[in-house]
Amino acid sequence: MLVLGIDTSCDDTGVGVVRGRQVLANVVASQAALHAPMGGVLPEAASREHLATIDGVVGEALTRAGVELHDLDAIAATRGPGLAGALLVGLGYAKGLAWGAASPFIPIHHLEGHVAACLAEDAGRGPPPEPPFLCLIASGGHTVLFDVPEAGRYLRVGGSRDDAAGEAFDKVARLLALPYPGGPALAALAGDGDPGTLPLPRPMARQHGFDFSFSGLKTAVAVFLERHPDASRADVAATFQERVVTSLVDVATRAARAFGRDTLVVAGGVAANRALREALAAAALHVHLPPPGLATDNGAMIALAAVEQVRLRGVPDQVEALAVDAAPYLPLAEGPSRPRDAQAPRPHDAAR
Ligand code: KG4
Numbered sequence: 001m002l003v004l005g006i007d008t009s010c011d012d013t014g015v016g017v018v019r020g021r022q023v024l025a026n027v028v029a030s031q032a033a034l035h036a037p038m039g040g041v042l043p044e045a046a047s048r049e050h051l052a053t054i055d056g057v058v059g060e061a062l063t064r065a066g067v068e069l070h071d072l073d074a075i076a077a078t079r080g081p082g083l084a085g086a087l088l089v090g091l092g093y094a095k096g097l098a099w100g101a102a103s104p105f106i107p108i109h110h111l112e113g114h115v116a117a118c119l120a121e122d123a124g125r126g127p128p129p130e131p132p133f134l135c136l137i138a139s140g141g142h143t144v145l146f147d148v149p150e151a152g153r154y155l156r157v158g159g160s161r162d163d164a165a166g167e168a169f170d171k172v173a174r175l176l177a178l179p180y181p182g183g184p185a186l187a188a189l190a191g192d193g194d195p196g197t198l199p200l201p202r203p204m205a206r207q208h209g210f211d212f213s214f215s216g217l218k219t220a221v222a223v224f225l226e227r228h229p230d231a232s233r234a235d236v237a238a239t240f241q242e243r244v245v246t247s248l249v250d251v252a253t254r255a256a257r258a259f260g261r262d263t264l265v266v267a268g269g270v271a272a273n274r275a276l277r278e279a280l281a282a283a284a285l286h287v288h289l290p291p292p293g294l295a296t297d298n299g300a301m302i303a304l305a306a307v308e309q310v311r312l313r314g315v316p317d318q319v320e321a322l323a324v325d326a327a328p329y330l331p332l333a334e335g336p337s338r339p340r341d342a343q344a345p346r347p348h349d350a351a352r
């Protein structure tokens with residue numbers, strides 16, 4: 001199945017082409033230079049830039065994949081969550097393209113796209129993750145843990161109570177006067193620092209649940225820098241990164257144990273972080289990560305999610321699919337889930 005996928009949920013115009021689980025092309029036009037002077041994404045500017053670039057990026061992806069528009073079996077696009085105006089560009093373009101090419105249109109949830117990035121076939125990688133597994137999504141907009149008992153079912157286990165992990169990287173990068181986008185720049189600086197020396201707090205260290213919180217750590221960095229203007233910025237970056245990585249790995253590992261899962265799928269932009277990848281390699285779990293290049297927002301992951309959706313549920317009804325609107329806030333989970341122990345019958349239930 002040959003699918004073209006489009007993601008315009010935030011500030012990257014991403015278009016990918018996949019054949020089954022094989023990625024034939026993955027073109028991402030970054031808007032980083034446009035937003036850098038503002039130090040963050042300006043939504044209105046993002047939509048205009050998507051509009052200006054999308055046609056060229058689609059053409060480039062088709063060329064690199066060596067396929068023609070009429071070869072495609074389906075065209076997919078992110079429907080949400082994300083910036084409303086930005087989503088509208090990719091969604092509207094994809095619908096028009098599908099209509100014109102008489103190809104089915106498949107709307108995709110952005111987070112399901114991030115998870116599907118782990119399905120990509122890549123040299124040296126083993127078979128794709130099979131449910132049941134626990135899934136950690138850590139991006140700029142989301143940090144959330146799902147239990148996935150079967151393909152396509154997402155039960156929310158926990159998540160950030162404030163900033164997303166990537167958002168915390170970006171905000172702390174700003175405190176360290178690093179250029180936008182901050183996450184990768186902070187990770188690079190952390191490579192030169194020592195994570196063992198500074199007194200920064202460990203977020204949610206004593207909790208029994210499966211939530212995250214990163215805004216207190218961010219404030220602690222701000223206060224620390226104010227009091228110690230001459231501190232090594234590399235040490236601050238390394239310590240901050242260590243705290244975030246440890247929190248993500250500890251909570252995910254504990255949740256996997258509580259839910260009886262031995263496989264952990266980690267997705268989203270922060271999955272590109274090397275320290276996180278190293279810490280996960282040491283965890284007593286089968287860990288699946290997206291290949292480099294598919295962790296941050298891209299179109300190939302949306303195409304991969306569409307292939308998976310067709311495999312599970314077939315091609316969607318086209319009257320319904322073409323009526324799908326951009327959804328800036330779109331939940332993925334069916335509802336809260338509880339660990340295995342909590343689901344065991346209570347004594348009075350068993351007695352009935
Ligand atoms: O998934 P993504 O591309 O976009 C969203 O859907 O949010 O994630 C982007 C986020 C940004 O906050 C970025 O700073 C962070 O992922 N990120 C990183 C790294 N690469 C991207 N954070 C830490 N280390 C990295 N190497």
Ligand code: ZN
Pocket residue numbers: 110114139140268269296297
């Ligand atoms: Zn994303």
